[in-house]
Amino acid sequence: MKAEQIVEAVLFASDAPLRADEIARADESLDEDAVEAALQALKKFYLESGRAFGLVELAEGYQLLTEPQYASYLDRLETVPRPSRLSGPALEALAIIAYRQPIGRIEVEYIRGVGSSGVIRTLQDRGLVEVVGRGEGLGRPLLYGTTRRFLEHFAFRSLEDLPRAEDLPVVLRDRSTPILPEDDSDEGEEGVDSADAKVADSDAEGTESDADGADSDAKVQPVLDDGATAQ
Amino acid sequence: MTTSRSRNGPRPRGTMDDEGHGFMVELERFQGPLDLLLHLIRQQDIDIFDIPIHTITQQFLVAVKEIRAGELDSAGEFLEMASTLIRIKAQMILPRPVEDEDEDPRAELVRRLLEYEQIREITRRLERSEAERARRRAKGWIEDRPGPALDDVPLETTWEEVMQAAMGVTLPEVVDRDHRVTPRTVSMEEKAGLILDTLRRLGGSDGIEFRRLLDPFNDRMHGVMTLLAGLELGRRRRILLRQSEPFRELWLYPRDESDAVREVETAQGGSLGPSPDGPPTEET
Known part of the structure; x- marks a missing residue:
């Protein structure tokens, strides 16, 4: 049997993206290179034969998905489920977690200015974020990060597909700057007078999981200090 | 907001x-x-x-x-x-002090x-x-939903029992499919009153089946509110709720603070015939 057919069968039967190494487990004759070659051949074949679906690269893997222009037809059928969309607050919290992971709930709330335990719970229930560790601060707070399901939901291949900080109209603060001001760690967060507070816990750098998307904003200079003090 | x-x-x-x-x-x-x-x-x-x-x-x-x-x-x-x-x-x-570096x-x-x-x-x-991603669908795409932790729910029952319980439920027929939800909803207090009145009319320590409380109302909302009212009254120690085992009929009994103890005793050994191995599930 040809590698292409095996790979196609595996993709067809899967309801989630599969990595090349996962597909390769289907047969001893397959290795990652063979799978990659087969994937490229299939991708080309679907495209050239005008299929209504194609091979899409997402969430570090591959999946067969319908082409976007057929969405309106599928929407007419009640039996074809529609993807659910996130609420505004949930998206906002997810954006913060995606860019600042690993990050604790308190920091998310400080950035948003509103309580966020509910939305974080929702994101967790939907498998978009997960607990990735504990911070070093008081009570060893839970730290959250995004999952593969998150990449899948937005069709990102990896965290590198997140909008880059330098493409955005406003500059993020330097990642080495702590989110929370130092002087009031317990309740009132608005410590307006301590710009150089120490890193509380969760914002520690050099964590493996945020290597991709986050590195780009690490380069951004904290331009705000100068601007803010110049009166 | x-x-x-x-x-x-x-x-x-x-x-x-x-x-x-x-x-x-x-x-x-x-x-x-x-x-x-x-x-x-x-x-x-x-x-x-x-x-x-x-x-x-x-x-x-x-x-x-x-x-x-x-x-x-x-x-x-x-x-x-x-x-x-x-x-x-x-x-x-x-x-601010001049030398202040704040x-x-x-x-x-x-x-x-x-x-x-x-x-x-x-x-x-x-x-x-x-939105863009939502326009592409996967084969056999299934709506993701929070999965309940199945391990936490020991369900000791058979399909026959589930079937029986399901058959016992009479759902009101949906007559008008595009009816609008009217703002005038059934209040829980109203239902609590109904439960207490009914029990008072029965007198003594007689109980009533939950199902019978719904008889006059052929409406789902009435069912929901009656159940909530029943639970609330149970919580407030005004009535007793009893179910001999899961999926069985729910009974409501009057409860007086004075004879609360007696109530529990008689109901436990009483006419319901609770199974010896399955203690009443609700006891308030």
């Missing part, structure tokens, strides 16, 4: 009269205090690095006054921001505002990616 999807595009969320005061905003349109502040700043073309803290505080407080008593939950976040603004205002007025009191607020604005932009982009 924070549930509104006020995300993309300029929406008329507040208007200013010609003189520049009398700022009207609809608070529930904002995701939170930072959103409101940014709106105030952006709408008036204020330089974010030189915020006229007096004016902004004033406007913010006016907006916060709109918060009604019923919305106090999210009001806290707005009030907290108001106090921050007032604090900054005070710090601006107070003379930065502008507004600096941290500016940082938060800029960061929040950035997050809002990212959120908008994520929303677009999400």
